Amino acid sequence: xxxxxxxxxxxxxxxxxxxxxxxxxxxxxxxxxxxxxxxxxxxxxxxxxxxxxxxxxxxxxxxxxxxxxxxxxxxxxxxxxxxxxxxxxxxxxxxxxxxxxxxxxxxxxxxxxxxxxxxxxxxxxxxxxxxxxxxxxxxxxxxxxxxxxxxxxxxxxxxxxxxxxxxxxxxxxxxxxxxxxxxxxxxxxxxxxxxxxxxxxxxxxxxxxxxxxxxxxxxxxxxxxxxxxxxxxxxxxxxxxxxxxxxxxxxxxxxxxxxxxxxxxxxxxxxxxxxxxxxxxxxxxxxxxxxxxxxxxxxxxxxxxxxxxxxxxxxxxxxxxxxxxxxxxxxxxxxxxxxxxxxxxxxxxxxxxxxxxxxxxxxxxxxxxxxxxxxxxxxxxxxxxxxxxxxxxxxxxxxxxxxxxxxxxxxxxxxxxxxxxxxxxxxxxxxxxxxxxxxxxxxxxxxxxxxxxxxxxxxxxxxxxxxxxxxxxxxxxxxxxxxxxxxxxxxxxxxxxxxxxxxxxxxxxxxxxxx
Amino acid sequence: xxxxxxxxxxxxxxxxxxxxxxxxxxxxxxxxxxxxxxxxxxxxxxxxxxxxxxxxxxxxxxxxxxxxxxxxxxxxxxxxxxxxxxxxxxxxxxxxxxxxxxxxxxxxxxxxxxxxxxxxxxxxxxxxxxxxxxxxxxxxxxxxxxxxxxxxxxxxxxxxxxxxxxxxxxxxxxxxxxxxxxxxxxxxxxxxxxxxxxxxxxxxxxxxxxxxxxxxxxxxxxxxxxxxxxxxxxxxxxxxxxxxxxxxxxxxxxxxxxxxxxxx
Numbered sequence: 001x002x003x004x005x006x007x008x009x010x011x012x013x014x015x016x017x018x019x020x021x022x023x024x025x026x027x028x029x030x031x032x033x034x035x036x037x038x039x040x041x042x043x044x045x046x047x048x049x050x051x052x053x054x055x056x057x058x059x060x061x062x063x064x065x066x067x068x069x070x071x072x073x074x075x076x077x078x079x080x081x082x083x084x085x086x087x088x089x090x091x092x093x094x095x096x097x098x099x100x101x102x103x104x105x106x107x108x109x110x111x112x113x114x115x116x117x118x119x120x121x122x123x124x125x126x127x128x129x130x131x132x133x134x135x136x137x138x139x140x141x142x143x144x145x146x147x148x149x150x151x152x153x154x155x156x157x158x159x160x161x162x163x164x165x166x167x168x169x170x171x172x173x174x175x176x177x178x179x180x181x182x183x184x185x186x187x188x189x190x191x192x193x194x195x196x197x198x199x200x201x202x203x204x205x206x207x208x209x210x211x212x213x214x215x216x217x218x219x220x221x222x223x224x225x226x227x228x229x230x231x232x233x234x235x236x237x238x239x240x241x242x243x244x245x246x247x248x249x250x251x252x253x254x255x256x257x258x259x260x261x262x263x264x265x266x267x268x269x270x271x272x273x274x275x276x277x278x279x280x281x282x283x284x285x286x287x288x289x290x291x292x293x294x295x296x297x298x299x300x301x302x303x304x305x306x307x308x309x310x311x312x313x314x315x316x317x318x319x320x321x322x323x324x325x326x327x328x329x330x331x332x333x334x335x336x337x338x339x340x341x342x343x344x345x346x347x348x349x350x351x352x353x354x355x356x357x358x359x360x361x362x363x364x365x366x367x368x369x370x371x372x373x374x375x376x377x378x379x380x381x382x383x384x385x386x387x388x389x390x391x392x393x394x395x396x397x398x399x400x401x402x403x404x405x406x407x408x409x410x411x412x413x414x415x416x417x418x419x420x421x422x423x424x425x426x427x428x429x430x431x432x433x434x435x436x437x438x439x440x441x442x443x444x445x446x447x448x449x450x451x452x453x454x455x456x457x458x459x460x461x462x463x464x465x466x467x468x469x470x471x472x473x474x475x476x477x478x479x480x481x482x483x484x485x486x487x488x489x490x491x492x493x494x495x496x497x498x499x500x501x502x503x504x505x506x507x508x509x510x511x512x513x514x515x
Numbered sequence: 516x517x518x519x520x521x522x523x524x525x526x527x528x529x530x531x532x533x534x535x536x537x538x539x540x541x542x543x544x545x546x547x548x549x550x551x552x553x554x555x556x557x558x559x560x561x562x563x564x565x566x567x568x569x570x571x572x573x574x575x576x577x578x579x580x581x582x583x584x585x586x587x588x589x590x591x592x593x594x595x596x597x598x599x600x601x602x603x604x605x606x607x608x609x610x611x612x613x614x615x616x617x618x619x620x621x622x623x624x625x626x627x628x629x630x631x632x633x634x635x636x637x638x639x640x641x642x643x644x645x646x647x648x649x650x651x652x653x654x655x656x657x658x659x660x661x662x663x664x665x666x667x668x669x670x671x672x673x674x675x676x677x678x679x680x681x682x683x684x685x686x687x688x689x690x691x692x693x694x695x696x697x698x699x700x701x702x703x704x705x706x707x708x709x710x711x712x713x714x715x716x717x718x719x720x721x722x723x724x725x726x727x728x729x730x731x732x733x734x735x736x737x738x739x740x741x742x743x744x745x746x747x748x749x750x751x752x753x754x755x756x757x758x759x760x761x762x763x764x765x766x767x768x769x770x771x772x773x774x775x776x777x778x779x
Contacts, residue, residue, distance in 0.1 A: 505723060506767030508555055508562045511749050512641035 006043060009033050013047050017055055017100055025058075025099035028115045030138045031122065037138050044097040055100045058111070061085055063093025076111075078104050517545055517581055517607035520574035521567075524603035524618065526736070526756065528594045530565060533733035533754075533762060535587040537563055537726075542638045545607075546580045549760060553640055561726045562641065562749075562765040571759030573602075583607060583614055584636035593629040643765070648743035648751070649718040650677035653711040654697060656740040656754060660731035662695050667724040669693045672769060676719035677744060682712055686724065707738035718744045721769040727752070730764040 013029070016022045030040035048057050059082050062074040069090055076098055077085035086093060099111060122133035132138050521527055534541070534552070541554035549568040555561065569575040597603055597618040604617040611633075618627040662684050666673050670686030670693070677683075681698040700710045730752045734740075737754040744750050749765040756762060 504769045505558075505560055506749070506770050507559050508749055508765055508767045509559050509639075509641070511767060512562070512643050512765075515640045515642045 005033075005035075006046070009035070009043055010047055010050070013043070013100070014051070017047075017102055018051070021102050022114055023099050023101040023105065023111055025111070025115055026097060028099075028118055031118055031132050034132065035138065040138075041096050044100055048097065048100060055102060056104045057100050058098040058104070059095050060098035061089060061093045061095050063089040063091070066090045516576065516578045516609060517605065518574060518576040519545070519550060519572050519605040521571075521603045521605075522573045524597050524601040525599040526759070527603050528591075528597065528599070529733075529735045530567070530756070530762065531587060531591045531594050533730075533736060534563055534565065535591050536729045536732055537561060537764075538587060540584065540586050540634060540636050542582045542584050542636050544580065544582050545577045547577055549575075550605075551760075553638075555639065555641075556726070556729075560723070560767050561729070562643075564643065564761075564763045564765070566760035566762075567756065568760045571756075574604075578609070581607065581609070582638070584634040584638075585614065585631065586634060589631060593631055596627065596629060646745060646748055647715075648745045648748070649714070649716045650682075650744045651713040652677060652682045652697075652742045652744070653709070653739055654682075654742070655708050655710070656731070656734045656737055658697070658710075659740045659742070659752075660734045662697075663724055663727040663731050666693055666695070667728055671724055672721050673724050673727065674719060674721050675742070675744060675750070676717070677712060677714050678717045679714060681710075682742075705738075709739075718746050720744055720746065720750060722750060722766055723769065726764075726766050730766070733762050733764075736762060 009029070012033070013024055016024050024044070026037055026040040026044055029035070029043065030037040033040075035043070048055060057079045059077050059079070060074060061077055061082075062072065065071065065073050065088055067088070075085060082095070086095065101111075105111060119133055122131045125131055534554070537556045538554040539557070541552050544551050544553075547569065549566055549571075551567070552563070552565040554563055556563075569577070593616050594603070597616070598620060600621045601618040602621070604619070606615040606617060607613075613630050613632055616629040616631065618629070619625070663673070666684060666686040669690060670688035672686060674685045675682065676685070681696050683694060683696045685694040686692065697710050699712045703709050733754040736756050739755070741753045741755075742750060743753070749767045752764040752766070754762045
């Protein structure tokens with residue numbers, strides 16, 4: 001049975017990686033097919049053995065570095081860089097498959113997009129549902145000190161620490177998804193761009209035990225306050241705060257990745273079977289924004305996308321063009337696209353992502369991924385991340401900064417350089433065209449003058465085909481709903497309900513004469 | 516001068532309930548023979564005919580034929596103020612534009628008077644000829660009501676077909692189809708529970724369930740219902756009111772197109 005299952009999963013991996021161009025990480029695999037994470041890694045290795053030539057592999061290396069032997073470090077390395085990276089480790093380091101993909105994405109966010117969406121979906125399940133994210137039953141690492149509580153008490157440490165200083169921030173951050181942290185920061189990107197980059201890449205990572213988190217939180221608090229309160233004040237999100245303060249269920253609060261205040265009843269929607277695929281975009285855009293921000297430090301004029309709200313009811317993507325320094329004016333908000341059904345959406349997103357694949361491998365330096373993958377490897381910790389407040393996440397991240405000060409600095413510098421180079425090559429372009437159904441389709445695409453592989457071009461075309469159909473499908477489905485409705489009204493229900501008189505309905509007067 | 520005293524007051528209440536869904540305003544005609552009403556629904560698809568014979572009243576006095584236009588909703592409101600055991604007396608004066616309902620509690624310790632304004636209603640009184648029906652189905656009224664209710668949850672129209680096998684009610688909707696066949700059944704304890712099918716020739720007609728469901732509001736009035744079908748005539752759904760008369764509903768069939776989908 002197990003072998004059969006493995007074969008089946010391998011087949012699925014092939015479809016996902018080679019046909020759908022998705023990044024398949026062991027974590028995603030493990031949760032998606034309900035296999036233990038270690039087995040997921042083995043499966044990936046098996047797949048690599050079979051399809052060595054077709055896929056690019058990312059390995060996760062963990063061990064002690066030569067130049068900094070005090071810190072246990074985990075980093076990702078692509079297949080080509082594997083040897084090189086291994087040399088940086090002191091003595092033996094463990095090498096395991098992290099993910100496979102058809103090519104190494106230029107945009108790092110793509111690496112954990114699928115995971116992220118998956119985790120969000122699991123998270124948005126009703127709090128009663130005991131899914132693999134909550135109980136971490138597939139994780140390879142268990143920590144006796146970590147007690148997993150599903151109902152929102154996780155963030156207690158960071159909350160209490162911050163209480164004295166910033167009450168607003170504290171209530172706000174107690175239960176907000178990490179995404180929320182990313183987005184606000186992105187609003188403040190001139191100031192905290194570096195933070196964003198780091199936290200973007202450290203999403204999903206957390207210190208190994210509660211203990212350390214707690215310690216570092218205290219130390220790193222000043223940094224946080226310089227960003228969060230500001231941003232909280234700027235945004236002026238009292239609604240959000242109150243709702244997050246009063247809302248009981250964790251799922252309620254975690255459903256809101258949007259920065260914009262959203263009525264808490266939206267949560268009901270988000271638990272529906274339309275999960276928030278918008279996260280995919282969110283996650284990626286965050287990284288992009290960060291890159292943008294870093295590169296455009298001195299520019300007062302920029303184009304940014306923001307305001308993805310998630311819940312299915314509220315799933316509207318907005319496009320904001322800022323021509324001034326004031327970033328928070330909503331006057332320029334242009335509704336960009338109708339929500340896309342999650343599946344198609346994530347698919348198209350992944351296509352879009354692959355479009356950004358970059359051949360310049362040096363940009364995809366292993367260093368850059370370090371923070372992200374630092375603890376990614378640890379399933380248990382990762383699972384906990386979702387239970388942590390963003391505050392905690394970011395403090396955890398800052399604690400990483402502390403522990404690995406040099407490395408982080410290095411990383412940041414590198415990020416700045418890299419993203420600058422990326423940003424300089426890309427342009428965001430709004431394209432409007434009429435699709436085959438006669439609808440006006442507006443898309444925002446990253447236009448890259450430099451195309452990577454030949455596949456890049458293919459992806460471009462695929463994407464331009466795919467996107468409209470995704471929206472078109474949606475429209476079609478609503479259209480068919482309308483049809484169905486009218487069908488009901490006009491067809492079967494025609495006789496009485498509309499007004500009584502129907503063409504086919506006989507009239508009593510034609511049978512009986514007036515006296 | 517008009518004075519009708521009905522001991523079984525609840526009967527009048529039930530009558531009103533069974534009419535007011537279909538018709539909003541109607542003329543009640545009083546004559547020496549009885550208290551009657553004939554009205555069409557606003558779309559002129561259905562017609563309701565009520566007759567309460569004078570013999571059924573404890574006291575019936577009607578000096579001359581009189582027609583009283585009443586808003587059935589308002590009348591129903593007033594009749595709802597009567598207890599189920601109350602004795603109801605309808606009083607009217609010649610030339611008056613009001614009608615008075617008097618409710619007496621059974622032990623005569625409470626007497627209520629409700630005076631209701633009358634209205635002028637242009638009545639379109641139709642002559643309903645006596646006709647031979649191809650098929651006459653008598654069945655428990657609750658069964659008929661149940662069938663109509665059930666089918667209306669699936670489709671909007673019902674095809675009532677009477678063959679020698681029995682009477683078949685079929686419908687079709689978005690979710691699927693439904694067929695209910697009732698066979699003749701005379702071996703029951705009470706005659707009201709019998710299903711009796713008299714068929715001269717097979718008949719199959721299509722009706723809007725919405726109206727049939729309105730008709731079944733009269734179910735409390737009678738234990739059994741008689742459905743008379745003829746291919747060229749409206750269906751008649753008759754509820755007998757014990758010892759007093761009847762309430763009859765006429766419903767024009769749906770004229771089927773050639774490729775009528777409901778045909779089965």
